[in-house]
Amino acid sequence: MPSMVVIPSNGQPTRRIRIDRVDSIVCHRVKNQEEQYLVRWETTSRSQNPPLSWHNLKELSRCLELVQDYIDALDKLFEKNYISSHLLKKRKSPDTADEHERRPSPIDRHFHQPSRTPSTERSPSVSSSSLSVTTHNRLAATASSPEAVDIYNGVLDTEDGFIFARCASSPGIPQIDVSKVPTIDMLAAARGVMPKNAELMIRAQYLRQLARVPGKKIHLINTHDASSPSLRFRYINDYVLREGVYKADPATQMGCQQCSPRMGRDIGCEYTKKCDCLEYAAVNENSLDENQKMLYEKIRAEGGSTIGLPKKFPYFTEGSKMQRAGCLVPFYLNSRRPIYECNDNCRCGPNCRNKNVQFGRTVELEIFKTGTHRGWGLRCRENLAEGQFIDTYRGEIITDMEATRREESSNDKSKASYLYSLDKFAESENLAQEDIYVVDGEFMGGPTKFMNHSCEPNCRQYTVSYNKHDCRVYDIAFFACREIRAGEELTFDYLDKEEEDEIEEPEDKAEAVPCLCGAEKCRKWLWT
Numbered sequence: 001m002p003s004m005v006v007i008p009s010n011g012q013p014t015r016r017i018r019i020d021r022v023d024s025i026v027c028h029r030v031k032n033q034e035e036q037y038l039v040r041w042e043t044t045s046r047s048q049n050p051p052l053s054w055h056n057l058k059e060l061s062r063c064l065e066l067v068q069d070y071i072d073a074l075d076k077l078f079e080k081n082y083i084s085s086h087l088l089k090k091r092k093s094p095d096t097a098d099e100h101e102r103r104p105s106p107i108d109r110h111f112h113q114p115s116r117t118p119s120t121e122r123s124p125s126v127s128s129s130s131l132s133v134t135t136h137n138r139l140a141a142t143a144s145s146p147e148a149v150d151i152y153n154g155v156l157d158t159e160d161g162f163i164f165a166r167c168a169s170s171p172g173i174p175q176i177d178v179s180k181v182p183t184i185d186m187l188a189a190a191r192g193v194m195p196k197n198a199e200l201m202i203r204a205q206y207l208r209q210l211a212r213v214p215g216k217k218i219h220l221i222n223t224h225d226a227s228s229p230s231l232r233f234r235y236i237n238d239y240v241l242r243e244g245v246y247k248a249d250p251a252t253q254m255g256c257q258q259c260s261p262r263m264g265r266d267i268g269c270e271y272t273k274k275c276d277c278l279e280y281a282a283v284n285e286n287s288l289d290e291n292q293k294m295l296y297e298k299i300r301a302e303g304g305s306t307i308g309l310p311k312k313f314p315y316f317t318e319g320s321k322m323q324r325a326g327c328l329v330p331f332y333l334n335s336r337r338p339i340y341e342c343n344d345n346c347r348c349g350p351n352c353r354n355k356n357v358q359f360g361r362t363v364e365l366e367i368f369k370t371g372t373h374r375g376w377g378l379r380c381r382e383n384l385a386e387g388q389f390i391d392t393y394r395g396e397i398i399t400d401m402e403a404t405r406r407e408e409s410s411n412d413k414s415k416a417s418y419l420y421s422l423d424k425f426a427e428s429e430n431l432a433q434e435d436i437y438v439v440d441g442e443f444m445g446g447p448t449k450f451m452n453h454s455c456e457p458n459c460r461q462y463t464v465s466y467n468k469h470d471c472r473v474y475d476i477a478f479f480a481c482r483e484i485r486a487g488e489e490l491t492f493d494y495l496d497k498e499e500e501d502e503i504e505e506p507e508d509k510a511e512a513v514p515c516l517c518g519a520e521k522c523r524k525w526l527w528t
């Protein structure tokens with residue numbers, strides 16, 4: 001019986017690793033023309049030296065997020081280890097030699113074969129013979145054969161086709177100090193090979209995820225490198241409400257009751273005098289008669305409901321401008337007025353023209369790598385008319401306190417931000433800062449999470465409400481604010497500034513994030 005447990009296959013053609021059992025991926029290599037990744041297993045006690053073992057991509061197919069994290073951190077890893085390995089070498093002398101140099105374990109001998117000169121570039125060549133870490137029977141090593149070691153500090157076994165690891169108590173199992181992993185030799189081997197199969201698998205998984213998103217297709221294009229957007233992301237169609245967030249009871253979501261039933265596309269809520277949903281919509285002052293003008297003046301001075309007065313209808317109807325039916329009319333397009341749509345409780349039926357954003361995306365979108373230090377961006381595969389609806393911003397709705405916690409937990413000021421404050425009604429409804437909810441689109445959301453900022457944008461964000469009584473939860477919808485040609489990047493102004501608004505210079509430029517939108521009138525700073 002070998003002291004290191006050989007994984008029994010139990011007749012399973014592929015054994016996989018469960019993501020919740022893994023701490024991280026710490027290195028990679030190519031062996032027998034197969035990409036392998038060094039898994040650091042999760043342990044209950046942080047003081048233990050956790051088991052480490054090499055696995056191929058099939059075994060890691062349920063942990064691709066972790067492989068992606070590792071690939072994303074590769075440059076930093078090389079940089080860090082390059083520096084520390086040089087410092088280590090400089091400090092080496094017989095008196096100061098560390099534990100590994102004085103008492104080499106079988107694993108040390110194995111690692112301390114001559115390594116290749118570290119290079120700062122990863123070369124695309126894949127050659128197992130060039131690796132300094134050479135091993136034979138993967139996952140079938142015995143302690144009596146140090147050359148064949150692939151598992152350190154622990155033993156592996158399988159259960160129900162899943163590989164799992166245990167910390168080793170047997171003295172025959174090679175021990176490796178986890179704080180020294182990846183070793184210099186592991187690192188040198190990793191530098192020599194691109195993790196290209198992992199990148200292909202990550203992309204395939206991302207594409208499968210995209211294909212499952214309902215509605216118009218979303219594409220992924222990257223002409224710059226082999227990376228894909230983060231797999232730590234779930235596409236959702238509706239908000240996910242987190243702890244402490246409450247949406248108004250659906251019972252308060254009044255529908256319009258005076259509009260003609262099931263009038264829908266032919267005639268209906270665009271007769272705005274009757275539509276209860278449009279109660280808070282902008283009054284169409286041009287069509288008021290003398291009595292209505294007087295009434296409106298009174299309401300403005302003393303307050304009261306504007307039901308019965310004609311309102312500005314948000315969307316072009318088919319009769320008016322055929323080619324722009326459904327597009328936002330100029331009044332709303334050029335103002336910051338919220339848009340109130342009809343809802344499921346309305347009498348007007350499912351085809352009402354005042355239902356638009358709630359049906360979701362109607363155009364095919366493309367996520368693409370910008371190649372201009374702005375990460376990924378979004379564009380549309382077809383021409384868009386001025387005022388055309390594109391998509392909504394989705395994500396988790398969290399409290400203001402949780403948003404602050406999430407923001408502060410990241411020390412990296414240059415990290416992309418996906419937080420969007422639902423503060424449209426904060427002033428009018430006297431909401432305290434802590435009562436304002438925030439949408440976080442980082443881990444769940446839609447393709448609009450990839451929309452970048454421009455100081456001269458072609459899209460704009462609008463507040464769309466289906467429940468006029470809920471001032472804390474509403475939709476953020478993006479519309480084209482001018483004609484946009486297919487393939488042009490879709491952008492909006494993160495600060496929603498007017499052209500005449502003053503540009504603030506940051507107090508601390510080191511803390512501010514520079515804007516790279518490239519617009520002629522760029523304000524220079526994304527966030528100050």
Ligand SMILES: C[S@@+](CC[C@H](N)C(=O)[O-])C[C@H]1O[C@@H](n2cnc3c(N)ncnc32)[C@H](O)[C@@H]1O
Nearest residue numbers: 374375376416417449450451452453515516517
């Ligand atoms: C909502 S994300 C947009 C998608 C992002 N580019 C990505 O790859 O996931 C916002 C982040 O994108 C980057 N970004 C967007 N517009 C930018 C601009 N004009 N200049 C510099 N960075 C920008 C910033 O890192 C910002 O925090």
